[in-house]
Amino acid sequence: MRNPLSNPHIGLLKYGIREIVDTAQKLGELDSNFKFISENIGDPIAKGWEVPPFLKEIIIEEVKKDGDKVFGYSHSRGLPQARKWVVQYGKRYAPSSTLDYEYVLFVSGLGAGISAMYHMLPEGARVIQPTPSYPTHASMESFAAKKDSISYNLDPNNGWQPDLNNLEQQIKEHPEITGILVINPNNPTGAVYSKETLEKIVQLAEKYHLMLISDEVYFRMVYNGYHYEQLTEIAQNRVPLIVMRGVSKDVPWPGGRCGWLEFHNVNLDPDFKAYAEAVKKRVLMEVCSVSLPQFILQALYNHPDFENWIKNYNAELEKNGNYIAEILGNTKGMQVNRTNGAFYMMPLFEEGLLNDKQTLHLENESIRTFIESEVNKPNFPLDQRFTYYLLAKTGICVVPASGFFSPYFGFRLTTLDRDDQRRKSTYGTLSQAISEYLSS
Numbered sequence: 001m002r003n004p005l006s007n008p009h010i011g012l013l014k015y016g017i018r019e020i021v022d023t024a025q026k027l028g029e030l031d032s033n034f035k036f037i038s039e040n041i042g043d044p045i046a047k048g049w050e051v052p053p054f055l056k057e058i059i060i061e062e063v064k065k066d067g068d069k070v071f072g073y074s075h076s077r078g079l080p081q082a083r084k085w086v087v088q089y090g091k092r093y094a095p096s097s098t099l100d101y102e103y104v105l106f107v108s109g110l111g112a113g114i115s116a117m118y119h120m121l122p123e124g125a126r127v128i129q130p131t132p133s134y135p136t137h138a139s140m141e142s143f144a145a146k147k148d149s150i151s152y153n154l155d156p157n158n159g160w161q162p163d164l165n166n167l168e169q170q171i172k173e174h175p176e177i178t179g180i181l182v183i184n185p186n187n188p189t190g191a192v193y194s195k196e197t198l199e200k201i202v203q204l205a206e207k208y209h210l211m212l213i214s215d216e217v218y219f220r221m222v223y224n225g226y227h228y229e230q231l232t233e234i235a236q237n238r239v240p241l242i243v244m245r246g247v248s249k250d251v252p253w254p255g256g257r258c259g260w261l262e263f264h265n266v267n268l269d270p271d272f273k274a275y276a277e278a279v280k281k282r283v284l285m286e287v288c289s290v291s292l293p294q295f296i297l298q299a300l301y302n303h304p305d306f307e308n309w310i311k312n313y314n315a316e317l318e319k320n321g322n323y324i325a326e327i328l329g330n331t332k333g334m335q336v337n338r339t340n341g342a343f344y345m346m347p348l349f350e351e352g353l354l355n356d357k358q359t360l361h362l363e364n365e366s367i368r369t370f371i372e373s374e375v376n377k378p379n380f381p382l383d384q385r386f387t388y389y390l391l392a393k394t395g396i397c398v399v400p401a402s403g404f405f406s407p408y409f410g411f412r413l414t415t416l417d418r419d420d421q422r423r424k425s426t427y428g429t430l431s432q433a434i435s436e437y438l439s440s
Contacts, residue, residue, distance in 0.1 A: 012142045014403065015135045023374070023388065024397055030366045035395040037426055039413045042187075042343055044252035048418035051252050054305045062296050074291040076284045078106025078260065082294040086245075086260060089301060094232035103263035103276055106289040110217060110246050110259035111136050116282040117213065117242065117261070118144040120275065127179040127213060128170055130154050130162060132346060132406035134187050137215070141181075149405060150174050156348055156408060160191035160337055164200050171208050179211040180204070182231065185218040185341025188404050188412040190321065192222050192341040195229040202235050211240035211272055217249050217259070218342035220310050223318035226340045232264060240265050240272035247293050249342075251300070251309070258293035317343050321415040324427050331431045333438045339415055346401060348410035349438075354382040358440045360393040360433060367392050383409040386437055394429050 020040055028034045038046055045051070063070055077083065083104040090097050107113035118127065118141045129138045131151035142149045152167035154160045162182075171177050182201060184193045205212050214231045222228045235241045246259030263276040300306065321339035328347045329336040335348040356375075362368040371392045375385040381402035391397050401410040417423045 009143055009146045012146070012148070013139045014405075015139065019403070020387065020391070020397060020399055024391060024395075026370065027367055027392055030370060031364050034367075037394070037396045039417075039426070040397045040399050042249075042414050042416065043254055044343075044416055045254065047414070047416035049252040049416065052305065052309050054303050054309075055251050055253070055300060058296050058299045058303065059292070062292070062299070066295065070292045070295050072291060074106070074288045074294055076286070076288050077102075077280060078104065078289060079291075079294045082106065082297050083260075085298045086262065089298075090232065090262070094230045094236065096236045097232055097264065098236070099232075099262055099264055100266070103266055103280075105261045105263075105280060105283050106294060107259050107261065107283060108286065108289045109248070109257040110215070110244050112257075112286065112289075113244060113259055113261045113283075114140050116279050116286075120278040120282050121145075121178070124176055125178040126150050126174065126176045127181050128152055128167070128174070128177050129181050129405070130183060130186070132188050132401055132404035132408070132412075134183055134215070135404060137181055137183070138405050150177060151405065152180075153407065154186070154189060154191065156189075156335060156337060156346075159340075160186060160189035160346075161193060161197055162201065164197070164204070167201070168204055171204065171210070177208075177210065179213055181213045181215065183215040184231070185222060185228070186344075187215075187218065187342050188344050188399075188401075189337065189346045190339030190342055190344050190415075191337070192226040192228065195234070198229055198231050198234050202231070202238055205235075205239040209269075211242065211269075211275075213242045213244070215244045217244060217246050219245070220250055221314060221317060221343065222341045223314045224322070224338065224340045228341070232262075235265070237265060237268070240269050247297070247300070253293070256293045257290045259289075316418065317415060320417065320423065321345060323423065324413070324415055327427045327431050328434075331434050334434065335410075343415045344412055345415055346404075346406075346410055346412045348401065348408050349383065349386075353438055354386065354409055356380075356382065356385065358386070358389075358437050360389040360437055360440070362389070362392050381409070383411060386434075387411055389437060390430070390433050394433055396426060396430055396433075398430075 024036050083101040086104045087099050087101045129149045129151045138149045153163040155163045219228050241264040243262040248254040266273045325338045333353050339345045384400040387400045398411040398413045
């Protein structure tokens with residue numbers, strides 16, 4: 001080629017949640033009896049959750065009412081009525097909000113919004129990421145900056161709450177930081193942040209003149225006696241704030257790809273307002289978000305069955321998560337924090353227990369040869385080594401914590417499986433595999 005086509009920064013794009021599926025596919029090619037058990041991605045449909053009948057009815061009625069209109073383009077920033085609905089509905093949770101619907105942007109899944117946000121930052125500006133990090137955020141931010149992530153620790157010894165001293169120290173050491181990312185409820189840890197923690201983060205943003213980005217896509221999924229604290233209310237008229245929300249987690253509709261960004265407090269800082277306008281222009285390049293979900297938002301969230309749906313959803317997620325936490329928490333060598341929000345958990349191996357000699361017995365010679373060739377590559381993470389052996393031995397697919405830019409060794413799993421017997425079998429098998437691996 002006349003000029004190089006390979007981007008030298010492509011290594012910064014990492015998405016272990018999906019990458020490990022390629023490994024599973026290879027195992028299936030090597031052994032026709034290989035059985036894949038997906039615990040790597042938060043897809044409720046794949047785990048036995050039925051789409052609520054009222055959602056199907058709403059979609060059918062909308063198609064009947066508006067006909068072909070729902071299959072066409074929407075406004076590039078989202079249907080005006082949908083954006084106005086976001087503003088009014090948000091006041092139920094944050095009554096003091098002064099959000100303007102012109103600063104609500106619909107995107108085709110929050111992944112598209114994440115890309116737009118980070119790529120419109122001015123050169124050199126950074127957004128500090130929590131670690132363990134959600135890889136779409138951390139990868140897209142670092143790829144846009146052409147440098148590794150700057151991160152602050154979530155503390156597994158304090159229920160995965162942010163280490164605020166570490167956060168402030170990082171802000172002091174990196175003057176290029178212009179924003180703080182908060183993911184609450186947290187993916188990948190399942191933590192829910194206290195009002196005190198969020199207040200202190202707002203205070204840090206005030207002190208160092210930073211914006212906040214709050215990924216709240218799981219804000220309705222909170223249980224075990226926890227309460228979701230609204231950062232919108234805490235930060236109102238104090239610091240610039242971007243809130244990220246969407247439809248696909250509130251009901252099992254991940255394929256709907258309907259998320260939105262809310263730019264709050266835009267008049268506090270002219271630079272933030274200019275940045276919001278830049279993101280609006282970037283979203284314009286996408287033409288529009290998926291139209292159908294926007295048409296039915298108000299009918300969906302105002303439906304009389306919706307609140308009962310969320311209540312039952314949370315009750316089952318609580319049951320599932322507590323069951324898994326008990327099994328893995330009683331497995332020697334593991335440190336487990338209970339999941340209190342969203343539907344993920346990140347058990348950790350106790351420090352110093354993993355090494356590069358541990359294995360699980362693999363009977364299929366082709367699979368054993370393949371796995372050994374992978375895990376013996378230079379600098380292969382020790383927790384990823386475990387997940388590869390686990391996958392090859394049992395078919396259980398979890399994601400290594402190192403795939404979330406984690407400073408700790410462990411793995412992330414989902415707590416979605418509705419089948420009690422299958423869940424019991426899966427996590428009993430996982431517990432036994434951990435014990436065998438650590439004693440090998």
